[in-house]
Amino acid sequence: MRTSNRTIERCLTVGTVVLILALWYVLTIGGIFSETIIPSMKSVGQAFVKIVSDGYKGSSLWMHLATSMKRLLIAYGLVVITAVPLGLLSGYNSKVCAILEPVIEFYRPLPPLAYYTILVLWMGIGESSKLCLLYLAGFAPVYISCVSGVIRIKSDYINGAYTLGANKRQIFFHVIFPAALTDIFTGLRTALGVEYTTLVAAEMVAATAGIGWLVLDASNYLRSDIVFMGVILMGITGVLLDKLIRVIENHVVHWKGKN
């Protein structure tokens, strides 16, 4: 029963993707829309082949991808090593929370482009302002899910640890951290998505490479075929990165959903 259900679901997923592709194909065969509005599958494919072989504006496609990935992953790494401990601490210690919360609540709903110019003024047009923008974008979701992860922990978990002889510090590392792991991962997945959406914005200012910059640059020349190709490529890498996090999550939080 379960396996057959899963097969049905798999079919539905694949079916949706095929349907969208088919729709795209049908819409572009008759030449109803201009290539600028909806480029045909063929021209997008050709753009891909051409850029793979010749590169785009001085860098190979892989260089563009790698540049973006590098920015993304450095910022992401910084988020992991700062937002997770700060979020957990905020959930555990209301004083830490009182300090951090107003700052995060204030900047979180701001559109990244709104404060990007300030970052550029402060940090220059080099890599650091781009990294900072991505970092800020990823920080909030991880921080928030860590806080709620800690708040959700049943008090018996913590009381139980005290009755067994653990101290406050030990409880933080041996109970709070592992108990919040499920929520930490939810935050990490959200953060990846948010950073991804910010990537194009980050590569708007003074970039000469990066997949986000490639899309922006091509759109300046109304090269919809290249824009489509770039967007699809970003989509696929995004899905793959999310899958990767999920694989890690299933490995680390092996007890998830089994209670």
Added chain:
Amino acid sequence: MNQNWKEQLYEPMGELLSVHNIGYDEELISIQDVNLHYTGQAGKKITALENINFNIYRGEFICVIGPSGCGKSTLLKILAGFIKPSTGKVELDGKKIEGVDWHRGVVFQNPPLYEWLTVRKNISFGPKMRGIPKAEYEELTDQYLEKVGLTEFADKRIYELSGGMKQRVSIARTLINDPEVLLMDEPFGALDALTRENVQDMTRKIWWDTNKTILFITHDVEEALLLGSRVIVLSKHPGRVIEDIPVNFSRRIIEENAKDIKFTEEFYKYRERLLRRIHEQTA
């Protein structure tokens, strides 16, 4: 002393009995004039526990019963140190109980076991946190795994265990610290009848073999009679001690292997008496 026991047992319909010094005479915990108030909805002052006074003697197995909402869990929380009484004092070995520590082990209704650890690591959690050398706590863990009959399941994950097994792990990981008193908060309430009987037998045997002092909260009169050496009944709203009687069914189940004791007339009498006391409260 034994004579004393029997005399009281055959007079179960008597007035509230003082149980002090019946087989147990070393005072461990004293609860003096404990009251607990809290502010309920609309700022109304609610009394959860009123004028609680009793001593717990070393080696006793006290079962506290009462209708739901009588504050029996609150009493346990005070003894554990999770909450402070509004007035009155609670002392262990003459020292005021302040805050939580491992000398008072707690077995919770829903065992808060750590899913990220194996059974073995859940049990060794306490000694490990307390800084006991690894070789020592590993040996202890093996001992307690055996004591609760989970040796074969040592490396299993928590989600692979049944409810009864989880409660066994919970008991083992509390006992491994060798606490002065074991506080059990309706630990078997959620288990099915058969499993329940199994863990009851295990608990009784552990009590008997280790001479541990146990305070056991339950809403099940039969469970209280089958396990305890003394049964305390709390009234409803506010919780007051309305009955405090010594019982020896648990001891006889072990000493005389009297497995069918709950079908005897004597047991029946005790049960009726306690049930009546509880029903008077809810009526």
